[in-house]
Amino acid sequence: MxxxxxxxxxxxxxxxxxxxxxxxxxxxxxxxxxYGIYNGYQGLMEGNIKKMELGSAGDIIQRGGTVLYSARSDEFKTEEGQQTAIKQLNKFGIEGLIVIGGDGSFQGAAKLTEKGYPCIGVPGTIDNDIPGTDFTIGFDTALNTIIDAVDKIRDTATSHERTYVIEVMGRNAGDLALWAGLADGAESILIPENTNDFDTVVDRLKKGQARGKKHSIIILAEGVGNGIDYGNKIEDATGMETRVTVLGHIQRGGRPSGFDRVLASRLGAKAVELLIEGQAGRMVGIQNNKLVDHDIIEALKQKHQIDLDMYRLSNELSI
Incomplete structure (x- = not known):
């Protein structure tokens, strides 16, 4: 190749x-x-492809976002769109493709693989929801962004004696909420995988108030529900002054952490090695700090698992 x-x-x-x-x-x-393919699968179908040199990758390791840009494409999900993409790859003589992204991106790589085109998936998503890897690129940075924001919010929550509901991203996975909640000592963490019922959250808030606690932090994963609605319910049920912060896309931006830079470097290089070895239809990952690779189609059939021991610990420590 x-x-x-x-x-x-x-x-x-x-x-x-x-x-x-x-x-x-x-x-x-x-x-x-x-060859760099710009604007994701949409750019691939349009032939937005340019050869990359050593200098093309200079001075980017510390930058957030992606210099190749990104886009979602409904057209690529069709048979016609996928055939158009393969024609463009053949036109440029590209013999193998590395796809950096999340679940939807991997689905696209799997479709090309099924059509006989060699693809390797590199897990890049702040949601940390890809089976077959302990961590995805971007998760650690997003986690630290949340922790920094919650630390600041706790300062004002303490000053004004308020309850704060903080909605974080994660799509249908609760990893960001769980890790941030444990790191920040949140009183309650609500995740799609094991949601505290509303009465339990209210009871915990009231017990805290009874022992003289003046403020509380509740971390809500976006996959559970709307933070503003939840905050209104809390205030109605407890009478406590409640504020809501939806962190939004701030979680995706910023300079990548040292962990993410090293992880991305290892996974990117591993993907190239797999193509050199003639491998196709694989995804790379890290498990127990060792690089691994799995069949991408089989990996996508698995369900992402959250560490429920961490969830139980967070409940024990937030009494």
Missing amino acids: KKIGVLTSGGDAPGMNAAIRAVVRKAIFSDMEV
């Missing part, structure tokens, strides 16, 4: 640029040509 392509797809995540850099540098080191 002498020519490979790389694209980023779906929601951006801090560390994607570090993964792009690793793919470009590893490919060139291995005497291969590498």
Whole structure:
């Protein structure tokens, strides 16, 4: 294999640029040509493809977002769209494709794989919801962004003796909420995988108030519900002054953490190695701090598992 392509797809995540850099540098080191595909699968169908050189990946490891840009494409989900994409890859002589993204991006890579086109998936999403890897690129940075925000909110919650509901991202996974809630000592954490019922949350707030607690922090994963609605329910049920903060897309931005830069570099390079070895239809990941790879189609059939021991611990420590 002498020519490979790389694209980023779906929601951006801090560390994607570090993964792009690793793919470009590893490919060139291995005497291969590498082509950047701009604007995800949509750009692939449109032929928005350019050869990348060493300098193309210079000074990007520390930058958030993705220099290849990203987009979602309904057209690519069709048979016609996928065939158009393969024609573009063949037109440029690209023999293998590395896809950096989340679940939807992996679904696209799986479709190309089923059609005989060699693809390798690199998990890049702040949601940390990809089976087959302990961590995805961007999760650690987003987690630290949330922790920093909650620390600041706790200062004002203490000053004004209020309850705060903080809605965090994560789609249908509760990893960001769970890890942030445990790290920030939240009184309640609500995640899709094991949601505290409303009466339990209210009871915990009232017990805290009875022992003289003046403020509380509740972390709500977006997959559970709307933070504003939940905050209104809390205030109605307890009479406590309640404020809601929806952190939103601030969680996706910013300079990637050291952990994410290293993880992205390792996974990007591993993906290139798999293509060199003639592997196809694989995803790379990290488990127990060891690089692994799995069949991408089989991995997508699995269900992401959250660490419920951490959830139980957070309840024990927030009494």
